[in-house]
Amino acid sequence: MKEYSDAEIFELLRNPSSQREGFRMLVRGYRRRAYSLAIKMVFDHYDADDAVQEAFIKIWNKKEQMKEADKLKSWVFKIVSNEALQTLRTRKRKNLLFQRNTLGDEQEKYAIATHPFFSGDEIQKKFYKAMTALSGQQRNIFVMKYFEEMKYNEISEVTGLAVGTLKATYHQSVKKIKKELENV
């Protein structure tokens, strides 16, 4: 099936008669990247699945608010990362409430080890486990920069944070991961 550009998806979304087709193309175009962002933030497949699904439903419900075609990507990433951050916050609250392991602890490492689609080796597992030492926002920024190779100004559009803040956060995240990799 033909891959649609953001501009084409945007046009389809604007027209009520083609909205559903446009939305399907948007889901198809961004589902992998949305999942990739969510899973590297929450590390649990089922939580990531929920976050992605909820994010796309929010996108559908707010499609009229989408005003510019060239902002489509950052709009999608923003909603997905917000959902993932919300998942982390909820998880943290639950863990505190029930006095279970706190964020970044064994729970997430276990989720990585038991991920139903994990296809990597021990090196990759080690790296992901090191990433669990990052806070939610650090993960968000790190994934967009390191894995998605987004530019700082793009990440700034998604997070609403200044480029300087992003650079500092990314630098701290890299340092933290390096330290964790040495310790693991």
Place this chain on the structure above:
Amino acid sequence: MSEKDLFGKEFESVRKNDALKPDQNYFDELEERIMSRTGKKKIRILKPILYGSVAAILLFALFFLLPDDSLKENPDNVIAMNSEAIIRNLDYYDIDESTIVSYLAETQKIIHKNELMQEEFRENLGIESEDDIIEYLIEEDINLDNEL
């Protein structure tokens, strides 16, 4: 230093190969799940019908649970209420159910058509209670068919 070299050669595969990537079937299934949740228009049409039906059933049930006094305010309701009382006691009073039904139907017609007759009818039947109507019918030995 580029992102590639950040963590050394050992970890290059982390970026090259996304080890947490589900297969194509998963993404197709995810897409269908999402799409199915956006097709809510049918539910929006069905919901009012569903709620309407539930409300109708509740109102119907409520009508039969209402205290008798609330029905007395409306003569039509009084007739309906009294008809139920008569029908409940058909065996005892030896009155044919179809007779009562036709009587009530005609009664309602009369009441609506003629105010004077309605007043007279209400006086004669004494609508204060169900028992009054039943007693009146028995004591006067009224043949409802003939009366109407």
